[in-house]
Amino acid sequence: MIRVEKLVIHEFRGIRDLTLAPSGRNFAICGPNGTGKSGVVDAIEFALTGEISRLSGRGTGGLSVKAHGPHVDSRDKPGDAWVEATVFVPTLNTRATLRRTVKDAKSPIIKPGNPKVAAILREVATHPEFVLSRRELIKYVLSEPGKRSEEVQALLRLDELETIRGNLQKIANATDREVTTAERAQTAAGDQLMRALGIAKLTDQEVLTAVNARRNTLSLPAMERLEAASSIRDGLATGTDTSGQERQVSKAQATSDLQAARSAIAAVATDSFRDTIAACITSLEELEADPTIIDGASREALLRSAVELFDDAHCPVCDTDWEPDAFRLLVAEKRAKLRDAVSRRDAAEKQLEPISLCLDALAIALTTPARYGQLLVPQIDVTQIATTAALARVDAVTLRQLLPLADTIGCLTRRQHVLDGGALLIALEAAIGALPEPSEKDAARDFLTIGQEKLEVWRSATTRLQRLRTRATTARTVFDLFGASVTDALETIYKEVENRFIDLYRVVNKEDEGSFEAKLTPSLGKLGFDVDFYGRGFFPPGAYHSEGHQDGMGVCLYLALMDHLLGSGFTFAVLDDVLMSVDAGHRREVCRMLNTQFPHTQFILTTHDDIWLRHMSSEGLVASKDRVHFRKWDVAIGPTEWDDGDIWKEIEEDLGRGDVRATAALLRHYLEYFGQEACHRLRARVEFRADANFMLGDTLPNAVGALGALLKSGRAAATSWKQDQVLSAIQSREDEFAVARTASNVDQWQVNAAVHFNAWADLRREDFQPVVTAFRSLVGQFICDACEGVIYVSPERGPREELRCGCGVVHINLKTKPAG
């Protein structure tokens, strides 16, 4: 996706002002703990994502980017805290600058305003996993399988698949519910049609027999077939019957509807219905007795809504500022605790559903006869019927809502009383019964008219049901295919990750574990991880392997997963001190693995170990120019680099204040750093120390000796090639070097009390000034005046060929002319 070319950090975390230029290449940040390395890592993460994972997640309650992202002295000025990253986008072959302030972390300023660049940077912002810290590393290796599965799935973005799966399931469930509702509607429409036609079974033959009998009465031709668009009224003229009451109310139809109403009333008066109600009341009273259950269910519903309404910045209830991941994690944990309450609520809802369905049917069955009241002469008061229908409808809704429980229980208690259907319908039945019998032809006409209406309703309901069934089949089929595809694909992917992991680990450990094997075993919600231990069997990584090997496994597994997560987009990663714990014997191999296996990925590496830094350099993982070496950190000024050119200024300032103690300490500290650096660059021989704890006397004299020997070799080479001008330049350099060497008294290091033994207490400013001048002059002998870089021997291994600097101004051949 991107590579970072430049990073400018201002008033951010522990940094006041710092500019780094990784230039799109691997880059190392080295320094003791507490010198500001993590601040740079935070700045990179913040620039690219707007987040700082160190300030979010578990155990970081009360911390936030907005409050704690700025430098402590700018904590009230989040607008002053910003990070600017210049990035290169390989796929677009273009550069862009992205600047993000803590005040407005979600809205970076991107220049130029290229929509394609903006889209890629938005994508980068969704991948905070490009930063790997040691804390993150361990969770892939030593977690228990359930936790590892969560972590790996989170890294691989399988939550996206879960989102798709959840939505497909929602759609499939919703279409199933739509089918159920449509089936009820179609059944009701069929019942009404059968009642209207006076038939017991809804078949074409039964319908045609009933219809043709009436058509015959009206001298209409018989229908031979019942097709989708057939009208049983076909040929029937409108307005040919008598006008008035008989026309508005078909006695036969009204009688049939009243019978249906009585059936519905009877259905809610059975013993089994009352038993069902009694059982529901008992269950609900148990729920009511333990308020935590129903409170829990209500809270869960509220939390579910809260997540849906969360705008990635503020709590939707109290407007408190939240980091998005922290908010979602908190809500998810709370919801998990309420799972039992939700399950009890679901069971209650399921128990109530048959009662709701009966009440739905009652409401429909009473609504039709209630309409007859106004059509009859004189009108019949049907208020009670209409009210009963409305109440049944409301009760059905109340039961489906479940909460508040008191309302649901009250509703059920009311439904325990048998509905007095006789009293309710008696007046209407009497009025309908008193209607004059229609003529045979009018009755036939009413039959066909009402029958056609009911037939159309039934046809519409049937068509809708068929469409919904097709949709439900589609939704369920696709949902099932998704589940099967995910399972198959993940098995394949885990196998590939496993193979990639094995390959990477073998590159790092080829000398002692060249036949290493591992098994990633996915199962329901778990991801087993067992590794081969020297052919003795497969065991969890923590069982027998050393901590260093385990960390190596963590790095390899992370890289294998990132390869699969981002594919060709894995162009950038920050390894925050994770290589530190890798076995010392395997560090060079880790460097080689990163170089050879990830040639298109820019790594930003932090370490507090100078030796590690040199390994990175000598293995070609990080070029000498692509690193920064922090020496100290101060709350007022942030991190300070060793080689930033200000060290002598700082020493002079300390001395200018007469603070010999501080001057001597700083000078010694710098010379300790410089002595190691110079020995490394000049390939000086140094007495080996397994703990790599080199004192000043262990390195600086050796570096001085090495430079002297190299100049001597250069002089011999120039002589052999008869290069008089070069010879003269080297001799001049040797003369200067001899003066500086003598002045610093470095050859008699053991007696150089001024620096070595910190005998500053007895020294005055004017006593110490010559010491500073002498060592500044000595250090200057190792530095190119033009590029200000430390000179070095090339190549880093094998016969010494050249003493040179980065810019080429210092360029001394060390190879003498072959004899003859």
Added chain:
Amino acid sequence: MSDDPASQTEPVAAKPVVVRVIETFVSSVAATEGYSEVAARLGDTLLKKGSRSEAALKAALFGSDEP
């Protein structure tokens, strides 16, 4: 890495996991008799547009068919 980032070409490597899983899924839908149009719409929604929402998936499953 080479010194000039601009000179580095992207490797042809595996696609992101989610994309690979979705491609497998869309292929299996396409291979199901009568589901070629659904597969085409799902591919467009999930792979080209990158939509994951319920509304987008519903539109992909049913096209313009409204119940």
